[in-house]
Amino acid sequence: MRAAAASRYIGLMSGTSLDGIDGVLADFSQGKCLVTQHASAPLAPELRAELLALNTPGDNELHRAQLAANALARACAALVQQLLRQAALDAADIAAIGAHGQTVRHRPGAFDATGYTVQLNNPALLAELTGITVVADLRSRDLAAGGQGAPLVPAFHQSCFARPGQDMAVLNLGGMSNLTVLSATGQVRGWDCGPGNVLLDLWCQRYTGQPCDRDGALAASGQVQDALLRSLLTEPYFSRPAPKSTGRDLFNARWLQQHLAAAPGARVQDVQATLTELSAHCCAQDLRRHAPATRQLVVCGGGVRNRELMRRLQAQLPDVRVMSSDALGIAPEQVEAAAFAWLARQCLHGEPGNLPAVTGARGPRILGAIYPA
Structure with missing residues (x-):
C-alpha cells in the first residue's frame, strides 16, 4: 500500500430499499470524513428479485443465497472499479473497502436470546476481484455482545x-x-x-x-x-x-x-x-x-x-x-456508504465502531472481519 493510501477508504452500501448499491471514496487525512467520489448502480432486476425473495423462507435457500452473494460481490467490484477510474487511482491507493452486504434477515435477540442478522456478501471474492482489503460482517459482533447490531x-x-x-x-x-x-x-x-x-x-x-x-x-x-x-x-x-x-x-x-x-x-x-x-x-x-x-x-x-x-x-x-x-457537506445518498467506509477505518485502527447506548451491547466493540488484499 502506498503511504497516502492509509487515509483513503471505500464504503459500499446496499440498503433495505434494494434500489441499488451506493459507493463512496472517502478521505480521512484531516481527521474528518471527506467524500471525494460517489458512484451508484442499480441492482440487476433478477438479482433484486432474488434478494427480495430471500427475505422470506423459501425453497433451496442456502444455495440461492450463496449465488446471490456472489452476484452482489461482482456488482460491488464493478462499482469499486468505477470509483477508482473517477479518482484516477488504483487498488494500491486504498486502505480498505467497508462492504455492508445485503440484509435479508434481522432478528436480534430472538429465539435463543442472541438471535441473528444476515447480510448476504462474499467479501473474499470482493477482495480477490478488487485487490483491496475488505472489512465485512460489521453487525454480528455487536449482536454477540448482547446488542441489536443496528443502527450502526x-x-x-x-x-x-x-x-x-x-x-x-x-x-x-x-x-x-x-x-x-x-x-x-x-x-x-x-x-x-x-x-x-x-x-x-x-x-x-x-x-x-x-x-x-x-x-x-x-x-x-x-x-x-x-x-x-x-x-x-x-x-x-x-x-x-x-x-x-x-x-x-x-x-x-x-x-x-x-x-x-x-x-x-x-x-x-x-x-x-x-x-x-x-x-x-x-x-x-x-x-x-x-x-x-x-x-x-x-x-x-x-x-x-x-x-x-x-x-x-x-x-x-x-x-x-x-x-x-x-x-x-454530504449528499443524502452518500451518508450510509460513508459510514461503512468509516467503520472499515475503525476496524483497521482497532477502534470500536458501535455505541452501546444505541445498540444495547454490553460495551464498545471492534466491528468487522478483515479479508486482506
Missing part, C-alpha cells in the same frame, strides 16, 4: 455531524428510518423508528410498476385514510423503548395486508398518502418524544428525494428546521 450509523453521525454545545438530530430515511439524537452534552442516542421507504416502494411498485413514488407524486394526489393510519399505528414496535431495530422481517407486504381491511375501497393514491404519513409520523413522534428540545433535523437517505415525505415531516415538526444533509 449513529457513531458515524456523531463523528461527522455533531457540533459542540448544540442539540441536533440526524434522520436516515432508507428502507427503514433511523434517528440519531446528538445532544449538546455529547450524549448520543439512536434507534430505528420504523418503515421509511420500504412500504412506499412496495405499494407503488405493486400498482404502478414503478420502483418508487418519484417526488412523492402519487402520495400527493391522495388523501390520508384516518382509519387505516390508526390501524397501522397499533403496531407494538412503535411504542417499544430503545435500543431497538427492525427490518423487512416485520414491515412487509404481509404486515400491510393485515391492516388494509381498515380502509375498504381506498384508492391506490390514498393508501400511498397514508403510508407516507405513517413514515413521517413515526419519525416526528420519536423526535418529539425523546428529544423535544431539538430544533434542527438533518435528513439523509433516499427519502430526502421524496418531496411529499419531506413536506409531511416538516408539517409534523413546525418548530424544527428540517434540512437535507447537503447543507452539512
Whole structure:
C-alpha cells in the first residue's frame, strides 16, 4: 500500500430499499470524513428479485443465497472499479473497502436470546476481484455482545455531524428510518423508528410498476385514510423503548395486508398518502418524544428525494428546521456508504465502531472481519 493510501477508504452500501448499491471514496487525512467520489448502480432486476425473495423462507435457500452473494460481490467490484477510474487511482491507493452486504434477515435477540442478522456478501471474492482489503460482517459482533447490531450509523453521525454545545438530530430515511439524537452534552442516542421507504416502494411498485413514488407524486394526489393510519399505528414496535431495530422481517407486504381491511375501497393514491404519513409520523413522534428540545433535523437517505415525505415531516415538526444533509457537506445518498467506509477505518485502527447506548451491547466493540488484499 502506498503511504497516502492509509487515509483513503471505500464504503459500499446496499440498503433495505434494494434500489441499488451506493459507493463512496472517502478521505480521512484531516481527521474528518471527506467524500471525494460517489458512484451508484442499480441492482440487476433478477438479482433484486432474488434478494427480495430471500427475505422470506423459501425453497433451496442456502444455495440461492450463496449465488446471490456472489452476484452482489461482482456488482460491488464493478462499482469499486468505477470509483477508482473517477479518482484516477488504483487498488494500491486504498486502505480498505467497508462492504455492508445485503440484509435479508434481522432478528436480534430472538429465539435463543442472541438471535441473528444476515447480510448476504462474499467479501473474499470482493477482495480477490478488487485487490483491496475488505472489512465485512460489521453487525454480528455487536449482536454477540448482547446488542441489536443496528443502527450502526449513529457513531458515524456523531463523528461527522455533531457540533459542540448544540442539540441536533440526524434522520436516515432508507428502507427503514433511523434517528440519531446528538445532544449538546455529547450524549448520543439512536434507534430505528420504523418503515421509511420500504412500504412506499412496495405499494407503488405493486400498482404502478414503478420502483418508487418519484417526488412523492402519487402520495400527493391522495388523501390520508384516518382509519387505516390508526390501524397501522397499533403496531407494538412503535411504542417499544430503545435500543431497538427492525427490518423487512416485520414491515412487509404481509404486515400491510393485515391492516388494509381498515380502509375498504381506498384508492391506490390514498393508501400511498397514508403510508407516507405513517413514515413521517413515526419519525416526528420519536423526535418529539425523546428529544423535544431539538430544533434542527438533518435528513439523509433516499427519502430526502421524496418531496411529499419531506413536506409531511416538516408539517409534523413546525418548530424544527428540517434540512437535507447537503447543507452539512454530504449528499443524502452518500451518508450510509460513508459510514461503512468509516467503520472499515475503525476496524483497521482497532477502534470500536458501535455505541452501546444505541445498540444495547454490553460495551464498545471492534466491528468487522478483515479479508486482506
